[in-house]
Amino acid sequence: MTEQQPVRRERIKVGVIEDHPLYRDAVARVxxxxxxxxxxxxxxxVAKFAVSKQPPGSVIVLDLKLRGVADAAAVLEVNGMGHKVLVVSAHAGKNEVLGAIGAGAHGYLSKDADGEEILRAIRTIHAGNTYVSPTLASMVIDASHDRNAGPRIDLSKREREVLKLVAGGExxxxxxxxxGISVRTVRSYLDRIRDKTGERRxxxxxxxxxxxxxxPEPAVH
Known part of the structure; x- marks a missing residue:
């Protein structure tokens, strides 16, 4: 009787984009x-990573404050390569967290996270879920409550389309x-959105x- 060979589980493919040498080496080692x-x-x-041979479908550990492409635009670009993004950043304010998630990040950790939490987040994202650390979850929950409270902002269909692309870092x-419109028209829509919302940034x-x-907002863990 032939002895069955143990089934080898496929390993999770992971890449790292981080411009701080010591932190980059520490994460890579973990x-x-x-x-x-x-x-x-x-x-x-992001520019150097774009020419690497990282296979699509990988989970990418991404710092936000990079040279060149940064913040929500960096998340958007790495997502566009066919990867899932886990942001690990020293900048964990409300704007950074929700901005990255709005651009499509599947998870967000502050750099206070230890190696075990980074691994846990990667495994969660690889399994098709999202991960926001407990220390940051409250701001996501607050955003959800704020969204469901009070009157909605009266935006036209086109204004909502423009706002969605802005949130994606475009x-x-x-x-x-x-x-399929002019840049001047885009800026006109943005002026109307800013007038209606009172938000300039x-x-x-x-x-x-x-x-x-x-x-969409993410699930929290």
Whole structure:
């Protein structure tokens, strides 16, 4: 009788984009030592990572404050490569957290998180779920409560489309291309949105997009 060989579980493919050398090396070491993780590209910018051979479908540990492409735009770009993003950032204010989630991040941790929590978040995201650390969950819950309380902002269909793209980190020129309108028209819509919401900053507009249900909020753990 032939002895059955044990089934080898496919390891989770993970990459890292982090521009602080010591922290980058520490995270890479934690990942390399995990039996169920296959560590791939480890780079200090989105531009360098973009030319790596990291296979699509990987979970990418991403810092927000990078040279070149940063913040929500960095999340959007890495998502566009076919990956799932776990933000691990020293910047964990409400604007950063909800802005990254609005741009499509599957998880968010502060750099206070230890190696075990980073691994737990990666495994959760790989399984198809989202992960926000307990220390940051309250602001996501508050955003949900704020969204469900009080009158909704009266935005037109086109204004909601523009706001959704702003929350995704798109520039005015990209929004114009996506919607087939001029940059001048995009800015006109943005002026109307700002007048209706009283919010001038793009990060603040991202929060409003989440509160209005224009972009989804994550599950919290």
């Amino acid at each position: 990942l390399a030592e995990a039996d169920d993780i296959e560590l791939g590209a480890v780079e200090d910018s 520039r005015d020129v990209d929004i114009a291309e996506d919607l 793009r990060a603040g507009l991202t929060l409003i997009a989440i509160k209005e249900g224009i972009v």
